[in-house]
Amino acid sequence: MLSEGASGLAPGIPPTPPLLDGAAVRRLVPHRGAMCLLDAIAAWDGVRIAALALSHRDPRNPLRRAGALPAICGVEYALQAMAAHGALRASGRAQPAGFLSSLRGVEIAAERLDDLPGPLLVTAEALAAEARGFIYRFAVEGGGRRLLAGQAAIILPGE
Template identity: 65%
Template sequence: MLTLPGDAEAVARLVPHAGAMCLLDRVLHWEEARILCETARHRDPTHPLRRDGMLPSVCGVEFALQAMALHGALGQGAAQRRGFVSSLRDVALHVPRLDEVPGPLAVEAEALVAEASGFIYRFAVRGAGATLLEGQAAVILA
């Protein structure tokens, strides 16, 4: 089992994303079925998902997907292999954009199903004392 990644470089070694697309700064808590991460990258004016000068809240789904990949990597003790989103369900966007949220975002994912071929998670992204978006994602691993 891996130790808890304490910084963005350690996180980047475990997720199948590179460079600026590694969106999480650190893991705050990890257990068998749940992970809680933190990031302040939503405020970065050069964020790779920004469009027309803003970061739409739907981009928070990618933050959650990376938390899921990180959770899988911690559970298997090795970097997570690439995956493909097969479905998103019950996604609720409670704010129009993320870049205006002050302070860090908390990104939480809870495994509902985890198998060698893929996984299903419930997720939520919170900031400034509110839930910003939430939903469920299924990922098929390559």
């Protein structure tokens, strides 16, 4: 069951209005300033999250290279959605930054992200959750199509 007020995580259809705005997202992820790429959480439950981002259109996006934002940068958007999901599952407490240990089955269907109108829809689904890490399936959509998808394993730092 999705959180109260969410209209679901249907592919390509972001629920409105967002459940959490950019200020709330910034409290959930370990990223600061321009590196906080997500603008809203549209929906979430114990397994999935859907986030919205507009930062792909910002010329000051710190991931841009030679004036463009390569589609592979969508992985960072997905990782931030995963971090927000972890914090939401921990009652809204930001968690320590994790480390990307592997990417699998990554499919890229676009060259770049910055030329897409409208928001990016970033979804992630927890496939496995352990005390020391997670495995998520993720997707980034925009302009009515899937741009990037794959699976990521995250290792959490020891105490």
